Amino acid sequence: MGGDAWVAEAAALRRLADLDLRTLHTDLLAVHGPQGWWWPxxxxxxMMAGAVLVQNTRWQNVEMSLDRLRAADLLRPSLLRAVPEEDLRALIRPSGFMRAKAAALRALAAWTEEREAEVPGLSDGELRAELLALRGIGPETADVIGLYGYRRPAFIADAYARRLLTARGFAVPRSYEAARRALAPALAEAGLAVADLAELHGLIVEEGKRSQGARPAGGG
Known part of the structure; x- marks a missing residue:
């Protein structure tokens, strides 16, 4: 493609700031039906443990790990942070990356015990910053935990969302964080309730599953 043609094509793409999230929600809801709160x-x-475990793997593997943690009675922060790390790695083996994920789960459990009582007093930005400071919690995982764990507004700009918006003619940055920043004006303009944002993520995942196959690995 020549330089002039590339410039013309790029100029034709719509800005993410102009995305109407309410219309997107309505369109996908008409196709896929209500998804509810969605995150199992x-x-x-x-929920938070699942968000860590799903990084770079599929949900079916996460379910196996969660079942094993549940059977060992370790889906409680006080007990999980106290279990020997080698034992924890063995339990979450189905999810892969056991060393990194075990360390992340222990850090999350410690933070939950020490800071959860303070969360209601934190702004959305402060909560996100605290989550991002934890070992193994990247931007996507922080937003998923904020949305589904603490009911804070967020648009999950994951791989499915970026592909969907690209297909709809928007100029979408490749990275999660860049896409999130580009979408911030649209999120503010939409004023969607947290429940609608949670459902919207579920609808986008359902759209992606039907058009591209099984759910892709979670991000960081």
Missing amino acids: AQDRFE
């Missing part, structure tokens, strides 16, 4: 978990800590 029995309680908040299990």
